[in-house]
Amino acid sequence: MSIFQNFINSSHSKREFLITLFIKIAGYSAIVFVGMIFIFLLLEGLPAVQKVNLTSLVSSRWYPIEDYFGILPLIGGSIIITLGATLIAVPFGIGSAVYLSEIAPHWVRELLKPLVEILGGLPSVVLGFLGMLVLSPFLRKLLDLPTGLTAFTGAILLGGIAIPTVMSVAEDALDAVPRSYRDASLAMGATEWQTIWRVTVPAARSGVLTAIMLGIGRAIGETMTVMMVTGNAPILPRGIGNLFSPVRTMTATIAAEMGEVANGSVHYHVLFLIGIVLFLISLAVNITASTVIFRQKKRQERILS
Amino acid sequence: MKSSHMRHRQQQFGFSLLTLMTLFTVIPIAGVVIYILILGTPAINWEFLTGFPREGMRAGGIWPAIVGTFYLTLGTSVFAVPFGIGAAIYLSEYASDNRATQLIRIAIINLAGIPSVVYGLFGLGLFVLFLNFGTSILAGSLTLSIMTLPVIISTTEEALRAVPQAFRTVSISVGATKWQTIRRIVLPQALPGILTGVILGLERAAGETAPILFTVAAFFLPRLPNSPLDATMALPYHLYVISTQVPGMPIKIQYGTALVLLVFVLSMNIIATSIRSRARARRQW
């Protein structure tokens, strides 16, 4: 055994100890970061509640120059655009997921899925740019509006941005439904179409719901695109008609105004407060979505035997 | 019960509808890329790529923005890659299936979902102001790193888990330690998958605007940054600036900038996916 004697010398195991330590720290870092983000938002955002009283925060006038900090129009703007985007992204995202997973020939799927996922990676500023230069003039003419920079334009673009998320996650979920489910249904005389909607999609419903939630999360959080195409008017939307007028979202407000405020001013703190609202919304959306993801298959493969 | 003829018609109609919907999704994607390619190409020339902006950015080139985005991507990788891979190793090789691990997973999912502009706020609060890094490449890279982390962690973990368990058992059985097993077998085998994940993460960092708005980006800075504590121009922010903030901006320059950004990001995407598919074809297990 002589050749082994110089092993496990202390420097070797010390190195291994340090590496393992780093791995563990990195492992827990995600928790630390989420915690830190929340703490910093709270530290900078909560003073807003002291400096502006709650009733004026929860009002419908956003005009910071004259110290009107009502965030309702911004929340309303985010809601109307997200709603519109969801109405687009859900049918198209799930429809194309069903198509790719259940109907399309193999090669089509291999071609289109990566293509759609590329859209998920396109910088949102590029989409906003095209939205401004191409989509909004087109919609203005088409719908004969005074301006093309509307909630509707934003919703369409945001829907497009959310589709890859919805499609990709939903497609994975559909793909994971065992072949035997479909075979059993087809053997009982159902058509493929009936099998899709009565067997496959219901069997994948938790994954499909996750897909929808993640799509919504993506839409609420999107910043640059909406800032560039929605006209940025902080008007509280009061009905479906507002879909065709300019609005302003929470994200766009932060992005547009944070650069110009004095650090520590009331306006600065209010923008962080909006950040808290956004953080909490995304937390709620993602925790809902993630309850499903956890039914992950375990890797407790037995030791070789 | 509907007649079989009816059911057949229903199916045909349904299939056609879904096919159409998919086309409706895919064609605009291809359209966006092609459109920018066509309108952007005329702007591309040597001066545009390597020159400094002139005449209030209405002429000249975008070199500082290209360099800035390159530095930011590099800076992001310095922090995000070791931490992301470390966390993935922890989850795949060390963590047992308990509460703490669940909490880590929830945290990762939430990190992935936090709006990018909120990362910007956080970066402003922590790095720019509290730690006093100022608007700088350092502050911006760190902000982007945390945003990129979940992408790197999840793809890397997936790659690690794909390495057959039997290799680990064999390695341990001939007297390797856990870390030796990871270092010599698991990591090399998972490398292509890890690279793919890292590049996809960095791709996201390269294209983001909102997180760098208040942490690093300079509106106009006609020189190159020479330390991590300098501010810098960056492609995505530059595109935002010239398309919304500068009146009388030649459209050609705007499309040219969009094209450069698109090529920067898409080439990363293509590299990442081709590494993945090439490795899949060559894999021995």
Place this chain on the structure above:
Amino acid sequence: MNKISIQNYSLQYSDGTESLRNISLEIPANQITVVFGPAGGGKSSLLRVLNRLNDLADVIHQEGNVYLDSVDILSNKLDVINLRRQVGMVFARPVVLPFSIRQNLTYGLEVAGEKDTERLNYAVENSLHKAALWEEVKDRLDDPAIALSGGQQQRLCLARVLALEPEVILLDEPTSGLDPISTGKVEASLQDLKRDYTIILVPHSVQQAARTADLAVFLLQGELVETARGEVMFTNPQDQRTEDYIQGRFG
């Protein structure tokens, strides 16, 4: 003196069943000890005790003592890494590492800190000779190991263990996936190897047990039913259950 001494050993996995119950067994050096019995009897579990591979499994309880050359190998102060070099293991499925043939053989030595190329080369050649594989692969040591046939891969796995110069070799159904010719080769090398090593084999059939056993151990549902010399066990078993199993009345 016996190489390995197992005294009143019991083992329970997290699923609750007692996979080994109060096992006492003396394993002699330089012989082939065959551990056989029906599926789920605890044969693999027993082998994994001997090189502490059960450390990777969900063990919730174990008691009793296991000694290797009078060293308590269950002790938590034991240098497990060193134990695994002394007690090598060949698994049922030939798992070659995703390297070249040569690297498969040097892997164990390299993680042990061996850098000397001469010694590494010597270990490669020597272990391949012992596993009766040298002639077949000597010209392609740097080819990927995965390109070998199943039988060759399994002998490579045996060589990989031998390269570490262990004292004990555990083989868990090493020929279950092999054709008769490869099986014969492996069995023949075991007969050679027992001069230098203590061998513990889980056979993949009663016939193989009868062919190879110096000492035979019958395990049934975690219980050690009978231990006897090979020639006695397969001609004149003492316990009715052993006889029934050997006769093929169950299993």
